[in-house]
Amino acid sequence: MQRIVYSATDVSARAFLILAFRKAGLDVRADAAGNLFGRWHPGGVFPPLTDDGEPAPVRVAGEGAVATGSHFDAIPGSGIYDGTVGVLGALAAVTALRGAGYTPAVPIDVVAFTSEEPTRFGVSCLGSRLLAGALAPAAADALVGTDGVTLAAARADAGYTGPLDDVRLPDGAYASFLELHIEQGARLESAATPIGVVTAIAAPAAGWANFSGGGGHAGGAPMASRSDAALAAAEVALAAEAAAVASGGDGTVATVGVWDVSPGAVNAVPAAANVSFDVRDPDGGVRDAVVAAVRAAAEAAAARRGLALDWSVVSADPPASSDGGVVSAVEAAAAEAGLRSMRLVSRAYHDTLFMARVARTGMVFVPCRGGVSHRPDEFVSEAHLRGGVEVLARSLAKLAGR
Amino acid sequence: MQRIVYSATDVSARAFLILAFRKAGLDVRADAAGNLFGRWHPGGVFPPLTDDGEPAPVRVAGEGAVATGSHFDAIPGSGIYDGTVGVLGALAAVTALRGAGYTPAVPIDVVAFTSEEPTRFGVSCLGSRLLAGALAPAAADALVGTDGVTLAAARADAGYTGPLDDVRLPDGAYASFLELHIEQGARLESAATPIGVVTAIAAPAAGWANFSGGGGHAGGAPMASRSDAALAAAEVALAAEAAAVASGGDGTVATVGVWDVSPGAVNAVPAAANVSFDVRDPDGGVRDAVVAAVRAAAEAAAARRGLALDWSVVSADPPASSDGGVVSAVEAAAAEAGLRSMRLVSRAYHDTLFMARVARTGMVFVPCRGGVSHRPDEFVSEAHLRGGVEVLARSLAKLAGR
Ligand SMILES: [Mn+2]
Ligand SMILES: [Mn+2]
Ligand SMILES: [Mn+2]
Ligand SMILES: [Mn+2]
Incomplete structure (x- = not known):
C-alpha cells in the first residue's frame, strides 16, 4: 500500500481520522500543516459533537497537556502498521481509559502527524518539525515535491491554507509526549519480549x-x-x-x-x-x-x-533522549499489564525525535514479525497490538494524573 | 561515427575495401567470417583484375607470407582512426613499395579483420580469433548479438555463408604479421616520439x-x-x-x-x-x-x-610478446626513415594478440592527440600518419625479403 501526504488517499485518511476522533469524544482541530489533534478535555468535559462541517480550530494553550500519536502516511510498497499503529492505538488507549472510568487531570491529545515519511518532499517528519520549530515555515512552504508541486500549493489543495507560522506549538503546550510504534527491527522478537521501552533516538x-x-x-x-x-x-x-x-x-x-x-x-x-x-x-x-x-x-x-x-x-539532527520519568512510567505500566519489557535505542527517525525538543518524551515499541517493515508483508500480531495499547493507556494515565 | 560488424555501414566499407584492394593490384579474397585479404604476389606478378562479380576465393597456402592489417569496425561514438589507420595504412604501404620498384620475395597480404570491437557480439577480435583457431567455429556461429541475431545469421545476411571451419589459417600461412595502429595513450606524445615499437600486448x-x-x-x-x-x-x-x-x-x-x-x-x-x-x-x-x-x-x-x-x-587470453626480429626490423625501419622510436607495451587488445599465435608479430604505434581514442575527437596528424606508413613499408620490405 501507499499513502502519500496530501494525495487523495491521505486526504481520505484525514476524513476518516476526524470522524474517528469525534466518535471517541475528542475535540478535533487541524493546523496549517495538516497535523490533526483530538483533545480529551480534563474532567471528562467534552464539547458537543457536530455532524457536519469542519471543527473550528482551537489553539493549544500552554497548559501542560499530555500527547500521544504517530504518523499515518506510508511509503510506496509499505505495510499497514508503520505509524498507523501509533495513531489508532492512541485512539484505542483513550477510549479504553474512558471506558475504565479514568478522567485525566490535564488534557490528553491524540496527534496524527503530517508526512513523517520523506516520500513526496524529501524531508522526514514535516509535521513534527514544524510543531517543534525545527523547520522554518517559509522553507517548508518552498519545498518542491516529486511531482513538481510546492508544499504550499499541495497543502492548500488538501484544504490547509493558513500560515505555517501558526503551526509551532506554544512553549509548554505539552508536558509529555509518548509514541506507540512498531519496532522495525527484530530485537524484541529475538528476546521474546512484547514491549520495548525506547531510551533514545539515534538520529x-x-x-x-x-x-x-x-x-x-x-x-x-x-x-x-x-x-x-x-x-x-x-x-x-x-x-x-x-x-x-x-x-x-x-x-x-x-x-x-x-x-x-x-x-x-x-x-x-x-x-x-x-x-x-x-x-x-x-x-x-x-x-x-x-x-x-x-x-x-x-x-x-x-x-x-x-x-x-x-x-x-x-x-x-540532534539525537533525542527519552525522559527518565516517561521511561519509568512505561516500565511500570508494562509491569502492571503483566508484560515483559526491555530498553531499546531507536536508530530510525520518528516524530518523537522532534517532539523531544518541546516536551518530555518516550516511545513504546511492539514487535513486528521478522523485524520486517516498509514492505507489504510487515505484520504485527493482535496480541502484540493489544499489549502495546494497554501499556500506552496505563502510561498515559500515569502521565496525565488522576 | 560507428561501424558495427555486418551492419549496412560495415558491408559498405567492405565493398569500398575490395575495390581499393583491387585498384592497388591485390588479389582479393574473403573468408567465411568476412575477413578480407588482398595479396601482393611475389615477383610483381598480378592476376588479371575483373570489374564485376566477387573475386573467387583463393586459399592461403603455407608459404611463409608476410601480412599486415587491422580492423575497420568502430564502436558507437568513436573517431575515424582506431583500426582504419592500420588497414588503409597497409594499402598505402604496399602501394608505396610498388611505386618504389620493390618486389617482395614472398607474398604480402593486406588483412582487414572482422569485428575487432566486441560491440555487437560481446567478444573482441572475432576475425583474428577464428583465424588463429582461438575460438571454436560452432561457438562463434552461436554467438547472439545485441539485436538478438546470431552471428551465423548475421554473417549470412552480409554475404558470408561458408562454414567457419574454413577460416582458420593453415600452419605457416604467415611467417610474420605487423599491425600499424594509433597508440590510444599519450606516451608517444609525452615523449615527443613519432614511432612506438610494441614489444608485448598485455592482454x-x-x-x-x-x-x-x-x-x-x-x-x-x-x-x-x-x-x-x-x-x-x-x-x-x-x-x-x-x-x-x-x-x-x-x-x-x-x-x-x-x-x-x-x-x-x-x-x-x-x-x-x-x-x-x-x-x-x-x-x-x-x-x-x-x-x-x-x-x-x-x-x-x-x-x-x-x-x-x-x-x-x-x-x-594469454599475453603476446612481439618477435625480436620483427621489433628489430621496425626499429631499423624507423631509423632509416629518420624517425625517433621508443619501445612500448600495449595494454589494449589488438588483432595482433591472436595473430601472435600463428605468426611472428609486431606492432607500430603512431601518436594520437592527447591519447584520446574511442571518442569523436580522436585525432592523428598527417605527419604522424605518413611516418607510420613509411615505417610500416620499410619494415614489410625487410620482412618480405628482396
Ligand atoms: Mn516509515
Ligand atoms: Mn514510522
Ligand atoms: Mn577500439
Ligand atoms: Mn583498434
Missing part, C-alpha cells in the same frame, strides 16, 4: 562524499598516474566501518549505502564516485566524531589520490 | 566478484551482525590496487571499474555488490598471480563478513 547524520578525477583506460593508465575515484570511496566506506566499531558509543552504526561510480565500465578507471554516508548514535557527540573521522578519511584519500572532493552533510 | 584477465548478504536497515542492523556486500567489494578493489603495485611486473595494472551495489539506498546496508576486475601485464604469469591475489582477497572478505561470493573469470 542519523547523513550526506555525500563525491570524488572526481581524470579517469582513463584500464589498460592505458599506469597505476602511479591514476586518480581512481572509486578507490577513494572504498577507503571512506572502510574508514566509516572502522570508526563506528571503535567509537566507544552505544551501538554506533555507520553505512555507505549508495555507490554511484562512473563511467562504470570494466575497462575504464572510475572518474567519479559519489557515495552516501549514514552515521547514527544516541549520543550526538559520538555520532559527530564518527562523521568527522569519515570526513578526515575522505579528505586524506582525495589528497593522496589527486581527486576533487565535494563533501556535503544533508542532515544531522 | 587483460577480466571478470566479476559478486557478493551477496542479508542487507538490513542502516539504523537497525548493528555493526557486528552485518554482512555488508559493498565493504567486501571495497576490500577487493583496494587489494587489486595493492597487488598490481606490488606485482614486480612491467607496469601491471588492475582496475575495478563497475560497482553495482544494491539496494543502493542511503539508509540500507548493501545486500549485494557486483564488481568487475580487469588485470593486465605483458607477462601472463604475473597477471595471473595478481588475479589470484584479488580472488584470495575476495574469498577472505566473503568468509570474514559472512557473504556469498560468486567469482567468475570472463576472459584471460
Whole structure:
C-alpha cells in the first residue's frame, strides 16, 4: 500500500481520522500543516459533537497537556502498521481509559502527524518539525515535491491554507509526549519480549562524499598516474566501518549505502564516485566524531589520490533522549499489564525525535514479525497490538494524573 | 561515427575495401567470417583484375607470407582512426613499395579483420580469433548479438555463408604479421616520439566478484551482525590496487571499474555488490598471480563478513610478446626513415594478440592527440600518419625479403 501526504488517499485518511476522533469524544482541530489533534478535555468535559462541517480550530494553550500519536502516511510498497499503529492505538488507549472510568487531570491529545515519511518532499517528519520549530515555515512552504508541486500549493489543495507560522506549538503546550510504534527491527522478537521501552533516538547524520578525477583506460593508465575515484570511496566506506566499531558509543552504526561510480565500465578507471554516508548514535557527540573521522578519511584519500572532493552533510539532527520519568512510567505500566519489557535505542527517525525538543518524551515499541517493515508483508500480531495499547493507556494515565 | 560488424555501414566499407584492394593490384579474397585479404604476389606478378562479380576465393597456402592489417569496425561514438589507420595504412604501404620498384620475395597480404570491437557480439577480435583457431567455429556461429541475431545469421545476411571451419589459417600461412595502429595513450606524445615499437600486448584477465548478504536497515542492523556486500567489494578493489603495485611486473595494472551495489539506498546496508576486475601485464604469469591475489582477497572478505561470493573469470587470453626480429626490423625501419622510436607495451587488445599465435608479430604505434581514442575527437596528424606508413613499408620490405 501507499499513502502519500496530501494525495487523495491521505486526504481520505484525514476524513476518516476526524470522524474517528469525534466518535471517541475528542475535540478535533487541524493546523496549517495538516497535523490533526483530538483533545480529551480534563474532567471528562467534552464539547458537543457536530455532524457536519469542519471543527473550528482551537489553539493549544500552554497548559501542560499530555500527547500521544504517530504518523499515518506510508511509503510506496509499505505495510499497514508503520505509524498507523501509533495513531489508532492512541485512539484505542483513550477510549479504553474512558471506558475504565479514568478522567485525566490535564488534557490528553491524540496527534496524527503530517508526512513523517520523506516520500513526496524529501524531508522526514514535516509535521513534527514544524510543531517543534525545527523547520522554518517559509522553507517548508518552498519545498518542491516529486511531482513538481510546492508544499504550499499541495497543502492548500488538501484544504490547509493558513500560515505555517501558526503551526509551532506554544512553549509548554505539552508536558509529555509518548509514541506507540512498531519496532522495525527484530530485537524484541529475538528476546521474546512484547514491549520495548525506547531510551533514545539515534538520529542519523547523513550526506555525500563525491570524488572526481581524470579517469582513463584500464589498460592505458599506469597505476602511479591514476586518480581512481572509486578507490577513494572504498577507503571512506572502510574508514566509516572502522570508526563506528571503535567509537566507544552505544551501538554506533555507520553505512555507505549508495555507490554511484562512473563511467562504470570494466575497462575504464572510475572518474567519479559519489557515495552516501549514514552515521547514527544516541549520543550526538559520538555520532559527530564518527562523521568527522569519515570526513578526515575522505579528505586524506582525495589528497593522496589527486581527486576533487565535494563533501556535503544533508542532515544531522540532534539525537533525542527519552525522559527518565516517561521511561519509568512505561516500565511500570508494562509491569502492571503483566508484560515483559526491555530498553531499546531507536536508530530510525520518528516524530518523537522532534517532539523531544518541546516536551518530555518516550516511545513504546511492539514487535513486528521478522523485524520486517516498509514492505507489504510487515505484520504485527493482535496480541502484540493489544499489549502495546494497554501499556500506552496505563502510561498515559500515569502521565496525565488522576 | 560507428561501424558495427555486418551492419549496412560495415558491408559498405567492405565493398569500398575490395575495390581499393583491387585498384592497388591485390588479389582479393574473403573468408567465411568476412575477413578480407588482398595479396601482393611475389615477383610483381598480378592476376588479371575483373570489374564485376566477387573475386573467387583463393586459399592461403603455407608459404611463409608476410601480412599486415587491422580492423575497420568502430564502436558507437568513436573517431575515424582506431583500426582504419592500420588497414588503409597497409594499402598505402604496399602501394608505396610498388611505386618504389620493390618486389617482395614472398607474398604480402593486406588483412582487414572482422569485428575487432566486441560491440555487437560481446567478444573482441572475432576475425583474428577464428583465424588463429582461438575460438571454436560452432561457438562463434552461436554467438547472439545485441539485436538478438546470431552471428551465423548475421554473417549470412552480409554475404558470408561458408562454414567457419574454413577460416582458420593453415600452419605457416604467415611467417610474420605487423599491425600499424594509433597508440590510444599519450606516451608517444609525452615523449615527443613519432614511432612506438610494441614489444608485448598485455592482454587483460577480466571478470566479476559478486557478493551477496542479508542487507538490513542502516539504523537497525548493528555493526557486528552485518554482512555488508559493498565493504567486501571495497576490500577487493583496494587489494587489486595493492597487488598490481606490488606485482614486480612491467607496469601491471588492475582496475575495478563497475560497482553495482544494491539496494543502493542511503539508509540500507548493501545486500549485494557486483564488481568487475580487469588485470593486465605483458607477462601472463604475473597477471595471473595478481588475479589470484584479488580472488584470495575476495574469498577472505566473503568468509570474514559472512557473504556469498560468486567469482567468475570472463576472459584471460594469454599475453603476446612481439618477435625480436620483427621489433628489430621496425626499429631499423624507423631509423632509416629518420624517425625517433621508443619501445612500448600495449595494454589494449589488438588483432595482433591472436595473430601472435600463428605468426611472428609486431606492432607500430603512431601518436594520437592527447591519447584520446574511442571518442569523436580522436585525432592523428598527417605527419604522424605518413611516418607510420613509411615505417610500416620499410619494415614489410625487410620482412618480405628482396
Ligand atoms: Mn516509515
Ligand atoms: Mn514510522
Ligand atoms: Mn577500439
Ligand atoms: Mn583498434
